Amino acid sequence: MAQNTVEKTSVTLLGLGAMGTALARTWLAAGHPLTVWNRTPARAATLAAEGARAADSAAEAVAAHTLVVVCLLDDESAGEVLADVDLAGKDLVNLTTSTPAQARARAAWARERGARYLDGGIMAVPPMIGVPQAGGYVFYSGSRELFERHEKTLGVPVGTTYVGEDPGFAALHDVALLSAMYGMFAGAAHAFALVRKEDIDPAALAPLLADWLVAMAPAVHGTADQLRSGDYTKNVVSSLAMQVAGTPTFLSTAEQQGVSPELLTPYFQLMRRRMAESGGEEDLTGVIDLLVR
Structure with a gap:
């Protein structure tokens, strides 16, 4: 043999x-x-x-x-x-x-x-x-x-x-990663819905969307670092207060485009809750603590 x-x-x-x-x-x-x-x-x-x-x-x-x-x-x-x-x-x-x-x-x-x-x-x-x-x-x-x-x-x-x-x-680990995937798909679905009725080719939007998601993906390392240290104000680029202040624009745009905001509103609600509890100087990491029962 x-x-x-x-x-x-x-x-x-x-x-x-x-x-x-x-x-x-x-x-x-x-x-x-x-x-x-x-x-x-x-x-x-x-x-x-x-x-x-x-x-x-x-x-x-x-x-x-x-x-x-x-x-x-x-x-x-x-x-x-x-x-x-x-x-x-x-x-x-x-x-x-x-x-x-x-x-x-x-x-x-x-x-x-x-x-x-x-x-x-x-x-x-x-x-x-x-x-x-x-x-x-x-x-x-x-x-x-x-x-x-x-x-x-x-x-x-x-x-x-x-x-x-x-x-x-x-x-x-399997479910954690797949859950993040579905969150990404939800955001992509909302993005495509916003342009659905416009003279915008979805095939032209797709590479822009993919590149943006790739560019944002490394942010998870900052989230992990904040979770480990317990300091949610560490290396903050866009504060929670700044991001909450911007949410009405997303909701108004969805309304104007005839798009349901139901994929965005739960997360925006958590952002507002977290800001009410902890102030607006930290990052989005604190939302995680609201999810853990």
Whole structure:
């Protein structure tokens, strides 16, 4: 047997949706022996034609290899699929989207069944899998030893970022970043709505909008520095008072353009609340404290 074949870790993969299929094909292309299972057998059959071994049941698939990767719809699906499966001695890597609490509970559940556990949060879409330059990666949390043992194999389809021993941290990082993404999408939606009825080509606005968002993104480092120091007046460029004073212009423009302000008003309300409580010399960082219950 060739040396490069000996060094390839065998992988079991449960779940062959768009993401699971992309992961499977990347491991196969890299020469990793792969056993797959899916509730819809046709998807497994397609990968079998490409070199994977298709198991008839989840239990059979799990029994095949030590490293078991789960990529199912949700935490409930993972629990159902693995309910009657012998996990003793297995290295269970769960890439199923979940909440931090679900991830912690699933880690305890796995340990009770004799498995080692690692949770993952995928920061990528299927077309990014197997394409290093696309910038995708997976957050991992749980056993550091387990992560280090399989880091090379897990890094074949997409990059890896370990965020801590707490099994819930991968899911927490995942949702935190995606929440920021949706906030960005909300702002972009409002921007496009403002010009929607005007003789302005959205394709002309798009690069201006993208460049502006990129230019503003580094502000998060200043926010993090203020949170760590507790000094929200540190290195302030535009004070809260100045920014609150400018909000009527945004609301009036929206009204004049026939655009609902509902994507902006919640944040503006928080800004005004924070200024009423702390004065206007600090930055926007104090809004975060209003959100934490």
